[in-house]
Amino acid sequence: MKRALFASLLVVLLWGFSEEAKGVTVKGIRNSSSEKYARVVIDLDGPVKFTQARLSNPDRLSFDLEDCILSKKIALPLLAKNSILKDINANQIDQKIVRVILNLREIENYKVFILKEPYRFVIDVFGKKEPRPLSDKEKQVKEFTEIKRVVIDPGHGGDDPGAIGPRRVYEKDVVLAIAKKLGEILKEKYNMEVIFTRDKDIFIPLEDRTAIANSKKADLFISIHANASRRRNARGIETYFLNWTTDEESNRVAARENAISYEKMKEIQKGDLQMILQDKARDYKNDESRDLAGGIQASLINNLKQDYKGIFDLGVKWALFYVLVGAEMPSVLIETSFISNREEEKRLSDNKYKEKIAEAIAGGINNYFESKKKIVKRITSDKI
Ligand SMILES: [Zn+2]
Numbered sequence: 001m002k003r004a005l006f007a008s009l010l011v012v013l014l015w016g017f018s019e020e021a022k023g024v025t026v027k028g029i030r031n032s033s034s035e036k037y038a039r040v041v042i043d044l045d046g047p048v049k050f051t052q053a054r055l056s057n058p059d060r061l062s063f064d065l066e067d068c069i070l071s072k073k074i075a076l077p078l079l080a081k082n083s084i085l086k087d088i089n090a091n092q093i094d095q096k097i098v099r100v101i102l103n104l105r106e107i108e109n110y111k112v113f114i115l116k117e118p119y120r121f122v123i124d125v126f127g128k129k130e131p132r133p134l135s136d137k138e139k140q141v142k143e144f145t146e147i148k149r150v151v152i153d154p155g156h157g158g159d160d161p162g163a164i165g166p167r168r169v170y171e172k173d174v175v176l177a178i179a180k181k182l183g184e185i186l187k188e189k190y191n192m193e194v195i196f197t198r199d200k201d202i203f204i205p206l207e208d209r210t211a212i213a214n215s216k217k218a219d220l221f222i223s224i225h226a227n228a229s230r231r232r233n234a235r236g237i238e239t240y241f242l243n244w245t246t247d248e249e250s251n252r253v254a255a256r257e258n259a260i261s262y263e264k265m266k267e268i269q270k271g272d273l274q275m276i277l278q279d280k281a282r283d284y285k286n287d288e289s290r291d292l293a294g295g296i297q298a299s300l301i302n303n304l305k306q307d308y309k310g311i312f313d314l315g316v317k318w319a320l321f322y323v324l325v326g327a328e329m330p331s332v333l334i335e336t337s338f339i340s341n342r343e344e345e346k347r348l349s350d351n352k353y354k355e356k357i358a359e360a361i362a363g364g365i366n367n368y369f370e371s372k373k374k375i376v377k378r379i380t381s382d383k384i
Helices: 002-022 136-145 171-188 206-215 248-258 262-270 272-277 286-307 342-348 351-383
Strands: 024-033 037-044 050-055 060-065 068-070 085-092 098-104 107-115 120-127 149-154 193-196 220-227 237-242 313-319 331-338
Touching: 024 085, 024 098, 024 206, 037 085, 037 098, 037 206, 050 107, 060 120, 068 085, 068 098, 098 120, 120 206, 136 351, 149 171, 149 206, 171 193, 171 220, 171 331, 171 351, 206 220, 220 351, 237 248, 237 286, 248 262, 248 313, 286 313, 286 331, 286 351, 331 342, 331 351, 342 351
Parallel strands: 024 068, 149 193, 149 220, 220 331, 237 313
Antiparallel strands: 024 037, 037 120, 050 060, 060 098, 085 098, 107 120, 237 331
């Protein structure tokens, strides 16, 4: 009798464990938000199915994550200060479903997407738009008088060294140095406002970097990287914007920068990231990003060629970079040179070269703003 009880207890225990092992754990909930925008990231240890609803009285977004277990380590609710959100809460509503609730102040709409390796369930919430569109005169005044705000994003950092060169030069160090120089030049020479996603050797998740740019209502988002290839002789400079591609090399670069496998990279091409790119309801500034990438790439090649031999123009390219997904301003990712190439690694270790790169990127950014001013001026004067 005792043995039977023990056996059935064991079965219950094992059943309990295996049930638990089957579920996906909701490991954490993160929030970065402002008066016009919020990004909530839910960290998971596997894929989830979900249902979503927008409910009123009180106004809230509700997400039911299926076959999930809510970690008890998460401190809830998460309060959001000076935000379009009031707070974020989550509950295990039954054995299998975790319900996440975003209590809202005033919002326009929202978007959901999933990033992989590790799984992250991302909710972008957008505040109300300006009450009315700007008049031409107001556009002109804005374009000519407003100080431009640029978010500079040095890739990697902290535990993530990025690519490592044959002489053990780390991408995270090189790109931080370039980013700091770029920041100085934009501020001092071009009178722009600069915000860094990181200005020291720390790790910041990719999805948090775009969130910083959106929260700060930046005019541009510039992500700086160094390239790497298994082909040791690969060299050159290329500038990317966000778009879907079948190009193998571009996808390999994006897989590396997304810290996911090439196989996963091919998988996400078919997934909901593509849906985001095709979302016409939100303006993700694709044309402007391409123009910006073109301007920066041209400036890099023209300037560096004056002082260095063997500067290869690999051109403007596009791929699905996590760090650019959801950016509400023109955004690019620059692969400044190949750290995997001995000669380019040596150059990237040299301050003069890094300064030249920073100057050239700054020049490209300034040219971009100047060309936009010309367009606004032409359009407004055409109408007079
Ligand atoms: Zn990188």
